[in-house]
Amino acid sequence: MHLWYSLVDLLLPFEWMQYGFMKNALLGVLLVTPIFGLLGTMIVNNKMAFFSDSLGHSALTGIAIGVIVGNIFPFLEIKPIWSMLAFSVLITIAILVVKEANTASTDTIIGVFSSTAVALGLVILTRNGGFNKYSGYLIGDFLNISPSDLLTLGIVFLLVISLWVVIFNKLLLASMNPSLARSRGIKVKRYEYLFAIMMAVIVTISIQWVGILIISSLLIIPAASSRNIAKNMRQYHSYSVLIALISGLSGLILSYFWGTATGATIVLITSGFFALTFVMKLRLGQG
Amino acid sequence: MKHPKCVNSECKTCECNLCCTKINNFGVKRSGIEILKDVNLHIHCGDLTAVIGPNGAGKSTLLKAILGEISHTGELQFLDANNGITRPSMGYVPQKLDLDSTSPTSVLDLFAAAHTNIPIWVGYPKRIREGVRESLARTHGEHLINKRLGGLSGGELQRVLLALALDPIPHLLLLDEPVSGIDQKGLELFYQTVSTLRKNYDLSIILVSHDLNLVAEYADRVAFVNNKTIECCGTPQEVFTNEKVIQTFGLDWSNRFQKDEKDRVANALMV
Numbered sequence: 001m002h003l004w005y006s007l008v009d010l011l012l013p014f015e016w017m018q019y020g021f022m023k024n025a026l027l028g029v030l031l032v033t034p035i036f037g038l039l040g041t042m043i044v045n046n047k048m049a050f051f052s053d054s055l056g057h058s059a060l061t062g063i064a065i066g067v068i069v070g071n072i073f074p075f076l077e078i079k080p081i082w083s084m085l086a087f088s089v090l091i092t093i094a095i096l097v098v099k100e101a102n103t104a105s106t107d108t109i110i111g112v113f114s115s116t117a118v119a120l121g122l123v124i125l126t127r128n129g130g131f132n133k134y135s136g137y138l139i140g141d142f143l144n145i146s147p148s149d150l151l152t153l154g155i156v157f158l159l160v161i162s163l164w165v166v167i168f169n170k171l172l173l174a175s176m177n178p179s180l181a182r183s184r185g186i187k188v189k190r191y192e193y194l195f196a197i198m199m200a201v202i203v204t205i206s207i208q209w210v211g212i213l214i215i216s217s218l219l220i221i222p223a224a225s226s227r228n229i230a231k232n233m234r235q236y237h238s239y240s241v242l243i244a245l246i247s248g249l250s251g252l253i254l255s256y257f258w259g260t261a262t263g264a265t266i267v268l269i270t271s272g273f274f275a276l277t278f279v280m281k282l283r284l285g286q287g
Numbered sequence: 288m289k290h291p292k293c294v295n296s297e298c299k300t301c302e303c304n305l306c307c308t309k310i311n312n313f314g315v316k317r318s319g320i321e322i323l324k325d326v327n328l329h330i331h332c333g334d335l336t337a338v339i340g341p342n343g344a345g346k347s348t349l350l351k352a353i354l355g356e357i358s359h360t361g362e363l364q365f366l367d368a369n370n371g372i373t374r375p376s377m378g379y380v381p382q383k384l385d386l387d388s389t390s391p392t393s394v395l396d397l398f399a400a401a402h403t404n405i406p407i408w409v410g411y412p413k414r415i416r417e418g419v420r421e422s423l424a425r426t427h428g429e430h431l432i433n434k435r436l437g438g439l440s441g442g443e444l445q446r447v448l449l450a451l452a453l454d455p456i457p458h459l460l461l462l463d464e465p466v467s468g469i470d471q472k473g474l475e476l477f478y479q480t481v482s483t484l485r486k487n488y489d490l491s492i493i494l495v496s497h498d499l500n501l502v503a504e505y506a507d508r509v510a511f512v513n514n515k516t517i518e519c520c521g522t523p524q525e526v527f528t529n530e531k532v533i534q535t536f537g538l539d540w541s542n543r544f545q546k547d548e549k550d551r552v553a554n555a556l557m558v
Binding site: 038041045164165166168169170172173175176177178179180182183184188226227230231232233234235236237238 | 350351354355356377378379381383384385386389390391392393395396397399400401403404405406407408409410433435448451452461
């Protein structure tokens, strides 16, 4: 951490960067936004926007379950993050299993699970009128990120990136046509589950900083903007990561001066990028 | 059903001097309901077998079972020239890809994703581009290499998918004929390409088809799927004069086929 602090002091000798929390937040943004830009491309490709939204919502129930478990077994000292993780992975698997039964369309199934999760979370958390304690999760707080959070985030960052490198090509084929992937010896189901669980983990980890309300926008908008102008997969990914990074950095700085929520400010800037690339697409036409 | 070309000793009902693919007693059940039963099919190298039948008869299910995408009973065997028995390697040409027209996936992306483990957003190894160009050349699609998949016409996409299925050359090629987005001329071109490839590479081909006229012209053998099984199998002539087939597709069509067939024979004699 000391290395990072002195590096920031050297490179960014501004008044607003001298605070420890800003340095932490900066590192957090640098870790979170590229992952979101990267994973977002596949989410937009597979039309899973709604799915990532429901993952965000299920985090609320995760917190609630953490509270209950904490009340029953106070000696365990469970942090909300672990119950959130467990619950979102559980709900991801549940959605996939029910989806396979093929009885209703995917978005109906996700809708059912998502609302059920939110309702359950709200029922538990509003009991005895104590919801205010948790409302911070709705908005998220990047400036509250601690060095130990950063360590977790760093480990997750490395894991996700390396897994992503390994599974991406196979996942892409499977998403275009499962039978085609199958004919080339790809175990389609395995990769589908891996990807969904990866998404669940990354969304849940980041939710305390980005906020439940807008987390899926941060996944989707950079990729959607990039899609407006990209002509192949390489451009698609590089633009998406770049847009996410630039939005993250400028959003962090602007939110400092404006005194606004960082996550929301970042998302607003990505929306600006979407508008910009959309106009570019209309101007240039699709090649 | 003895096949004229066959000399394989392992193959009791048929013989071929090189190889054949056998589907023995295939059956598929889904949530307790039988979808396919007692399906037997022998496919020989260089043979184009067309699968026809009414909608919902189980043609696509048969393809998916052969691919191993849905579980089935019975066995699938590939007998090579030395009588070795293995599972056939397969190439598959789907009806369509699940992507919208704005997707930034290029033809090169598709091939690279299928051929390397290096994620395609990192970059391609240099040799890939040449290899892809060669594969595409087999179906006359070299010029499509940098195009986006979403921007291709139905016929172009079909050519790209066929090239992908042939790289590497499989024992068994499975084709799901497109039902939309491709015009009659494009479809005929597709059949011609498949037909030429079959001869050049000695491929065994199973083609799920909806166009009976093209089947009559290009298929070596026809399998008629109805009532959860293959009800009739043989040369186009045998199958298209079969009573059950006539009942399904209508007498008009059958009469026209027989008239066309006479014309074809007459034309052949004139040449």
